Amino acid sequence: MKEGLLIGELSRRVNLPAQTIRYYERLGLLTPPKRTASRYRIYSADEEERLVFIQKAKRFGLSLDEIKRLIDLRADGVPPCADLQAMVKQHLAELDQHIQDMLTLHQELAQRYEYIEAVLSDSTEAPNETLCNGKICGLIEQDIEPE
Template sequence: MKVKKSLFIGEFSRQVGIPTQTIRYYERLGLLNPPQRTESQYRVYSVEDQERLRFIQKAKRFGLSLDEIKKLLDIRAEGVPPCASFKAMVKQHLDELDYRIQEMMAFRQALVRRYEQIDALLPNSATVTDEPPFNGKICGLIEWEDGDTT
């Protein structure tokens, strides 16, 4: 298949699989350079624009934010390969992800303990009672705290 050297935004959008609104947004953010324009002011995109957009798509798959991607592009524009910065960004994302996983695991353990307490107090889900600890304003099981005797 022969690739055209320049494309209007609609065809460009179809080829890269990104909505035209997103392409315009990336232009406003400076992720894409302002495209060339025809005499009638239609945007015209090049093969280099396609490569840059594909780079952005791939960088997003690493969990990078648009700001981080912009930093990498800016570093590259200065003539420096941004690979060391990219490595640091990925490491930071891994550290943050590990921390969030630990938080979620601790939350899960707390929720399991709480569920076991609820299940002991209300073994039959169809049971409705006004006895402690069920006499809360809305749902006593939510309002009840460990150690409550009423």
């Protein structure tokens, strides 16, 4: 009788496709599982816990390489908390920059929309070559002054 979970059972329990579990194994995020006599993988509760850890770490925005680093540090007997702190700090800085970039894009897009709306609403007829003068669409090609 087997002791552990077949990959399908593990897949259902952790809500991950079996191919993802095999991929994590190839990357070294999971230790190679034991095999049955017929070569089926048998996973222990430790692997199930490891997969739950990986899923939680991914929700922190950590990459698989970063997660592997934390796992490897722990396997070497080193608490990975300081490394995690540095990783999360870096991700927060990147997220802050991304938010700033998105806010800038939002402002530029809103200004462009106001310009387009003003140009098109001033016309009593459908957009024509005079309004949309440009190689493709002058409303995109024209530079507008920021407000």
